[in-house]
Amino acid sequence: MLTLHTAELLVAGPGSAPLAGGAVLVEGDRITRVGPYADLCAAHPHARVRRWPGLLTPGLLVRGADELLERTYYPDDPYEITELGADPIRGADALEALKLTEPRRGNSARRGTQRLLARGVVAVCGRFTSPAVRTAVVRSGLTVLPPAPYEGLPALDPFAGRDAAREAFHGILEPGAAARFAVFAVADEAQLLERGATTCVATVIGGRLLHRRR
Numbered sequence: 001m002l003t004l005h006t007a008e009l010l011v012a013g014p015g016s017a018p019l020a021g022g023a024v025l026v027e028g029d030r031i032t033r034v035g036p037y038a039d040l041c042a043a044h045p046h047a048r049v050r051r052w053p054g055l056l057t058p059g060l061l062v063r064g065a066d067e068l069l070e071r072t073y074y075p076d077d078p079y080e081i082t083e084l085g086a087d088p089i090r091g092a093d094a095l096e097a098l099k100l101t102e103p104r105r106g107n108s109a110r111r112g113t114q115r116l117l118a119r120g121v122v123a124v125c126g127r128f129t130s131p132a133v134r135t136a137v138v139r140s141g142l143t144v145l146p147p148a149p150y151e152g153l154p155a156l157d158p159f160a161g162r163d164a165a166r167e168a169f170h171g172i173l174e175p176g177a178a179a180r181f182a183v184f185a186v187a188d189e190a191q192l193l194e195r196g197a198t199t200c201v202a203t204v205i206g207g208r209l210l211h212r213r214r
Contacts, residue, residue, distance in 0.1 A: 002027050002047035005204070006037040007056035007183055013172035018188065022056065026179040029206040034173050050209075052183040052202055055192060059122025059180045059203065061170040064154025066126035066147070070133045073098060074111040088112075106132030113140035115156055117211040119197035120182030123170040141205040143170070143180075158197050165193040179207040 003026045010022025012034055023037035025044060033040055041049070062068070073095060075084040089095065098104075113136060116124065123143040128134040137144060151161055158168040166189060173181055183202040186192045192199065203211035 002032075002044055003207070004037070004040055004044065004047040004049045005052065005056065005181070005183075006049065007052040007054055009054070009188060010034075010056045010173075011058075011166065011169075011189060012174065013058055014166040014169050016172070024056065024173055024179070024181060026204075026207050029179055029208075031173060031175055031177050031179050033175055050202075054183060054185040054199070054201065055188060056181060056183045057120075057165075057189075057192075058169040058171045058173055059182045059205065060120045060158035060168045060197060061123045061125065061145075062116060062121050062154070062156070062158050063125045063148045063150040065116075065124030065137070065144075066128055067154045068116075068156060069109040069112045069124075069126070069137060070105070070128055070130050071095065072108075072112065073100065073104075074108045074115070076107065076111065102130065102132040105130050106136045109133040109136035110140070112156075113137060113142060114211075116140075116142065117203045117205075118200060118213075119156060119158060120184060120200040120203050120211075121158055121197075122180040122182070122203065122205050141208070141210055159193055162193070165189040180205045185213075 006023035010019045021037050023040045025033040025040050073089040125145045125148040184192050184199045185201050186199050201213045
């Protein structure tokens with residue numbers, strides 16, 4: 001099935017000029033065309049249309065995912081919140097005190113990947129040693145890339161340490177490319193960097209809508 005994703009503004013990649021009323025045509029797990037919505041809609045009148053508010057961009061990349069997903073514990077809401085609190089738990093001593101089993105590590109990683117998807121993330125850099133965590137990441141649909149340098153503690157925010165929003169883009173939206181992109185409820189890239197990735201309203205990976213803000 002053909003699906004046409006359109007937003008008020010489209011940025012196809014780091015070197016691309018913004019396109020007002022731009023759209024991405026997806027068939028299966030691939031992008032087939034990118035351009036003005038009016039042109040793509042006229043050429044493919046039977047495509048399913050998804051209209052999004054704001055800015056449509058390539059999905060985002062997060063570095064230090066092994067720290068975020070393997071050496072951070074995300075309490076299970078609501079079952080563990082009263083005892084552990086809602087904030088992620090880090091640090092060797094704190095994690096040791098939790099006496100984590102592999103299943104708990106995997107479930108925590110699954111909750112972590114959900115937070116990443118809700119921020120428009122489609123790819124992560126890191127090396128996972130826990131089988132349960134690695135399985136959770138692969139099943140989430142996120143692309144796993146080799147470790148990449150970063151400063152300070154890694155963050156769920158893909159824009160941490162970035163000078164421009166497009167520095168966090170992963171890939172380019174072009175015909176033949178994998179259909180992975182995100183949409184943010186902001187007016188432009190400057191506002192995206194200012195307000196952050198929690199403005200994400202939709203994340204698409206492999207042509208599938210894996211996150212949609214309710």
